[in-house]
């Protein structure tokens with residue numbers, strides 16, 4: 001008989017039940033707010049966790065630490081070879097599995113991923129215009145993304161969410177069009193405030209569209225009714241998105257205001273990088289080397305203790321919006337967004 005694992009709790013009493021696993025730091029796009037045109041120095045293959053190592057760490061997380069949901073991300077997770085098989089092994093651990101992707105290749109893979117047990121996908125899309133998509137991502141691939149979205153919906157990966165990063169002077173004239181597009185196709189749109197996590201260090205606060213600004217723009221056309229938050233509100237756990245329903249419709253929108261309305265006080269997330277480093281925060285400046293433990297022959301109990309120690313050291317919050325904010329050494333694409 002199984003006993004429930006002791007919760008993965010930090011000094012502030014926050015219980016961690018959500019794990020983000022980056023499967024690769026590589027990407028087939030070069031989004032301007034994420035990485036430079038030439039890409040980055042990708043991690044050498046030998047440094048990446050193997051599928052067996054990922055499965056072992058997730059098993060420890062689920063069986064010993066009470067992790068209930070796992071999101072696969074990157075880099076671009078669809079670039080990981082043999083992804084459906086890995087998804088099948090992870091869902092076999094009894095965990096709720098989702099994926100964040102740029103959507104390229106999803107048209108081909110959505111059916112296999114759903115069949116392997118994947119529950120939901122978030123697809124990143126910042127514009128509906130082909131030329132602008134190419135400017136933002138430096139690749140002419142919007143048709144693949146639109147096909148990927150449709151395939152995800154057809155495969156039952158519902159609700160299919162769209163992640164949009166609004167940037168001043170780039171796509172801020174398309175916010176209402178994106179809302180309309182999502183409503184028409186039954187996708188759930190979430191706007192994410194841009195964060196200082198680009199590899200180039202070029203983030204500039206003035207280019208960020210804040211949640212307040214965004215809501216003001218949406219309010220010019222729609223009446224937005226807040227959806228109650230919390231475990232019994234907008235889905236499972238404590239999602240960072242503040243959600244709103246458009247009055248008179250079933251359409252729900254989300255706003256993730258990481259910068260101007262940080263949700264650190266209810267954070268339930270822990271992150272594992274593609275090279276096996278455990279991070280207690282997207283903005284952490286320290287990591288714990290679980291890969292070294294795995295490859296050094298550590299028992300599960302030892303890995304569990306290292307994991308608990310990492311969470312115990314978690315700070316109260318990131319303070320992005322303050323003058324003394326320190327950027328993490330890794331960019332978002334190498335942490336796992």
Ligand code: SAM
Pocket residue numbers: 027033034073074075076077100101102122123124163164165192193194195196197198332333336337
């Ligand atoms: N490649 C996948 C994708 O684009 O969905 C997964 C990784 S990507 C780093 C995860 C999410 O982070 C995407 O929705 C992307 O738009 C977002 N993102 C990337 N850089 C960001 C930044 N500087 N600020 C806010 N969000 C960012």
Ligand code: SF4
Pocket residue numbers: 027028029030031034035074075076102124333
């Ligand atoms: Fe790639 Fe995602 Fe970064 Fe765009 S945001 S470059 S798709 S990792």
